[in-house]
Amino acid sequence: MKQILQSLSSGITEIVEIPCPSVKSGHLLICTRSSLVSAGTERMLVEFAQANLLDKARQQPERVRLVLDKMRTDGVIPTLEAVQSKLDQPLPMGYANAGVVLDVGAGVEEFSVGDRIISNGSHAEVVCVPKNLCAKIPDPVTDEAAAFTVLGAIALQGIRLAQPTLGETFVVTGLGLIGLITVQLLQAQGCRVLGIDFDPKKLDLARKFGAQTVDLSRDEDPISAAASLSQGRGIDGVLITAATKSNEPVHQAAQMCRKRGRIVLVGVVGLELSRADFYEKELSFQVSCSYGPGRYDPAYEAEGQDYPLGFVRWTAQRNFEAVLDMLATGRLDVAPLISHRFPLEQAPAAYQLLNSSEPYLGIILEYPDPQQPNDLLNPTIQLEQEHTQTKAFPSESHTKAPIPHQPVLGFIGAGNYATRILIPAFKQTNATLKAVATTGGISGVYAGRKFGFGLATTDPDSLLNDPEINTLVIATRHDSHADYVCKALNAGKYVFVEKPLAIAPDQLDAIQSTYTSILNSGTSPLLMVGFNRRFAPQIQKIKALLANLKEAKAMIMTVNAGAIPPNHWTQDAAIGGGRIIGEACHFIDLLRFLADSPIVSVQTTSLGGVELREDKVSFTLSFADGSLGTVHYLANGHKSFPKERLEIFCAGRILQLDNFRKLKGYGFSGFNSMNLWRQDKGNTACAAAFINAIESGQAAPIPFEEFVEVTRVSFEIAEAARH
Incomplete structure (x- = not known):
């Protein structure tokens, strides 16, 4: 099957042949018939992808700070490789899809094979989408009209946050696809609407939908137009659906509004707010999140857990259904919004249009009707x-x-x-x-x-x-x-x-x-388990330096793990196992390797008064030879501090390893330091050791009993940290 992918590194948009996705539990497998290019979001992605590295950095200053922190701790080359790797990964384009169900996953009862469906699936011949991000298309609605549903839900969610009532006056700033849909939905609510834009053709469409307009390209004054529409009382609410770096749309919205008016941001604009604008009128300002409640909630999207209707009337899926109802009854008309149609195989031309001077609005991608849908599978x-x-x-x-x-x-x-x-x-x-x-x-x-x-x-x-x-x-x-x-x-x-x-x-x-x-x-x-750190060159050096020291060792491992959101899959005990089992097992194995002795007991202490205890924990391993190993695994530090520091005290000597780059020795005859140009955590040596064992017919580089022991100890520590 074919899919449209965007390279963030090269800026190339291409059609790629990929294997058909497999249907997952709680998901639908959908054969696409029509999809809509989001002129705003997808244009910004293409522009970002085509920018040079310096311009990319200017557009994301917060990420530049993270990169600089990583350079200080991990080194320049590994950091640049990580950045390039991230940019190299192709990005699937699109999120407005209409098609027919090919298969349903386990636990899906609301949909059947053959149903016509809209979803937030990407531009691909077959998509696999969670059931809560899908909705059935009513018979009167065409496939290409249905493809506007997701963008319509974005507009509708902004309107719901603004809470318009019959007879109120509203301004829509920015008359792209979402803006023009917003105009129609507000009109259907019984509101008087003023549309603002620079494009005369878009303004003409807004007037056809019943709105009054302000043409910024002709220096028409939106403030006086808003005052006239509201009979001098001030606008009840403003929905900003524009995409600009300017702060003017928010400032302008505040000037238009009446006392206690509402401003909802649906688009992307500058957000340097003036306190005076909002203070005197007690204005409310809110940013709208995508299609509605449930969006970006893993329990709703991935796990299919719906919100109870009595508590959350309008979820993302129910917003989809409302938009489809509006399309079916004709109260929402998207036919005038379609400016171009391209067959899927000509999709690159559609994306070239986004960066051209040719005017465009709604760009529909048309998909070939497969003679045998199973051919795509x-x-x-x-x-x-x-x-x-x-x-x-x-x-x-x-x-x-x-x-x-x-x-x-x-x-x-x-x-x-x-x-x-x-x-x-x-x-x-x-x-x-x-x-x-x-x-x-x-x-x-x-x-x-x-x-x-x-x-x-x-x-x-x-x-x-x-x-x-x-x-x-x-x-x-x-x-x-x-x-x-x-x-x-x-x-x-x-x-x-x-x-x-x-x-x-x-x-x-x-x-x-x-x-x-x-x-x-x-x-x-x-x-073999990928416990790579024991294969790192500096760890191998430490092992050799300790080989002739027969006394027990005291080892301290400090891990500046960094915070991960509580809802991230790695924090879920049933999916990721939690951070002790999922990551701290590395350090249990490392100390087990350096002690070269079985773990006989564990003591665990978690930081009190925090939401997540498991990633702010210290545990001490006691080994059969009398050695001790303490791991401070902490997610509440700063990114500029080295992520991993190991200190070993033994027989009047000390070894200190910082972030697998700088190793210092104190008290060793003939050894002072071993520093690397770049961080090396032993990944390459770990893979080579495994492959060499296969080729030579030898046993695994890590004994089976050893990594089973490490895994069981990680369970014990995780259990103690959670209670």
Whole structure:
């Protein structure tokens, strides 16, 4: 299937062949018939993508500060690589889609195959969308009219916040698509409306919809026009649907309003507010959030939990339904708003139009009617390579058996960490990169083309069942790790799983049972967890320096973890496992490696009086040889401070490691320091050690019992931190 992607790095908008997404629980799989280009949002994305790096930085000063902090702690080169990696990842375009349901996921009862549906799906032949961001299209509404629903819901949500009543006067500043829809919806509410814009053609449309207008291109005065419309009383409310960096729209709105008038910002404008403007009239100002309540709430969107009607009358989905009702009855007319239509294959021309001098308004993308919709559902595609020197699995090799101990890799998962760190590390080994599997397909195609995979798929089971793939790298969401590990071991694969190994005791028990069963059958399974820090060059140096010191060690690990929102998936114990299990396991493993002795007890203390206790915690590990290791895992520090600092006290000597860049030794004969030009946390060496174990037929670089021990200790610490 085809999808429109935007490169934030090169600025190129292109149509890309990607695997069809797989339907997920609580989601709909939709075959697109029509979609609408958002002239405001998508134009800004294209303009940002086409800007040079300096202009990009000027547009996002808050991100520049984060980059500078990272440079100070991690070094210039890793920071620039991280920024470039972020910009390299393609962005799916579009959020106004109309189509037909091809399949429904588990738990979806409100929709059926064959239903005509609108959604916030992107510009793609097939989209997978949460059920609460979909609505059925009434029969009288055409597909291209229905494609305006999501933009209509944005307008409607702004109106709901403004709370207009019959007979009130309202101003709409900015008469783009959302502005002209806002004019019509306000008219339907029985309001008198004044539209303000620079474009005479848009102003003409607003007048046809019943509004009075102010033409800023002719220096007409909006303040006097507003006074005339309101009979000198002042405007009841202003909806700002413009896109400009200027602060003038808000200042102007305040001048127009009556005492205690309402101003709602739907668009994007400058927000340097004047206190005097708002103080004397006691004006209210509010920013409208997208389509309505539920938007950006993971429980509503991803998990399908609706808000009770009696408490939240108008959710995002119910706003969609209201707009569709307006379209069905003719009270909202979007036909005059369509200025251009492009077949999907000519989509790049549509985006060129956004940056041209040619006038435009509503741009509709038309999709070919598939003779057999199932033809779009192919979950696997052959990839064309961006880098010819990169090893890709030849297509004719599908009939050959794998060479013993020659690693042929399948990657399950291609998120930010996988594409920035993990896949490049494995690319440097002798392994062949055959296939990459992701749920949505876009990240898989990006990773596949960039790093030289032969195939991209949205069917992870195809990697498990492929006899040529003898090695699986699992880099998916944490809650899926254990299941994939068991499936991969049972399929006879070598397995590398990114941390954590598991997020619950029953998952870990299942892995142990599977591993032991295979071992008892006479086969030696090879399983490795991505505890990369023990492979870092400075950690290897520390290990060597400590080798001849027979006394117990006191180790202090300070982790400036940084804050993550409470609703982020990593904080969810059922999905991410929480930050102790999901990330702090790294430091448990590191201290276990340096102590070279089993953990015999744990003491945990959490910071009091905070919402999240688990990411502001100290725990001390006691080892069988008498060593102690304390980890301060704290999310309440500042980003400019090094993220990771390790200090070791032993036999009258001290070692201090800052952020895997600067290592200092105190009291060692012949060793003072080991400093690196760039941060090295051992990712490349970790991948190489795993691949070397496969090629040489040796055991895993980390003993199975050791990472099981580390995982169980992480469970104990997490449980103590939560109570």
